[in-house]
Amino acid sequence: MSSVRVLVATAVPAEREAVARAFTGPVRELPLPGVTVHRRGGHDLIAAGVGPARAAASTATALTAAALGGTPYDLVVSAGIAGGFAPAAPLGSLVVADEITAADLGAETGDGFLPVTELGFGTITHRPPEALVRVIAEATGARTGTILTVSTATGTAARAGALRTRHPRALAEAMEGFGVAEAAAAHHVPVLEIRAVSNPVGPRDRAAWRIGDALAALTEGFGKLTDVLARWNPHEP
Incomplete structure (x- = not known):
């Protein structure tokens, strides 16, 4: 993308390959314990695994290897497809997080759900660099807002509500953003989350999913990021 070193973490290989198609050149594989970095034209991508725990572990491994090798990353991007809340995020649209929030990290009580922060622990939200989110949204046409990380995908209208x-x-x-963000935060590296909407959040209707369209939107979106990141100053807020 530029002299800025970026690590892109997707959940599964199909998402990783969709991002990789935005770039050119042969792919070089760099095996690490538990994850393999795919480098294409200087862009590093991993299929980090499904769910926040596996995504955090894989991302942390890649970040640690880069840091120990003397080539630390300047930015981590959690990317892939996602469920979108209608009508704000229609099928095929691109969304970029200005907040990456763990939606189900906490406790259920008789009075409702309590996030872990209200229990006196940790955090539930990471905030990507505001200026970078803004220029990426302008360059790609992405909508901006909160992207939730869940450990159980929503399958009912009641839970979506x-x-x-x-x-x-x-x-x-989606299921990985917060885990990726936790790993990035531990290394003091800024984080983004970019998702293409493949299905509505709510009752599971596989016939209505548009995974191919979402993967194509992901490729197109990353194709527009090269110039953005080339102009980005990693020290901007």
Whole structure:
């Protein structure tokens, strides 16, 4: 993308390959314990695994290897497809997070859900660099808002409604962003999350999913990021 070193973490190889198609050149594989970095034209990508725990572990491995090798990353990007909250994030649209939030990290009580922060622990939200989010949205036409990380994908209208009530700015849900962000934060590296919407959040209707369209939108979106990151100053807020 530029002299800025970027690590892109997807959940599965199909998403990784969709991002890689935005770039040119042969792919070089760099095996690490538990994950393989795919380098194409200087762009590093990993299929980090499904879910926040596996994504965090794989991303941390890649970040640590780069740091120990003397070539630390300047930015980590969690990328892939996602469910979108209708009508704010329609099928095929691209969304970029200005907040990456763990939606189900906490406790269920008789009075409702309590996030882990209200229990006195940790955090539930990471905030990507504001200026970078803004220029990426302008370059790609992506919508900006909260992207939720869940450990259990939403499959009912009731849960979709409950999530939107707790997180009224939510545009999409996926399963890895918060884990990737936790690993990035541990290394003091900024993080982004970019998702292409493949299905609506709510009742599971596989016939309505548009995974191919979402993967194509992901490729197109990353194709527009080269100039953005070439102009980005990693020290901007």
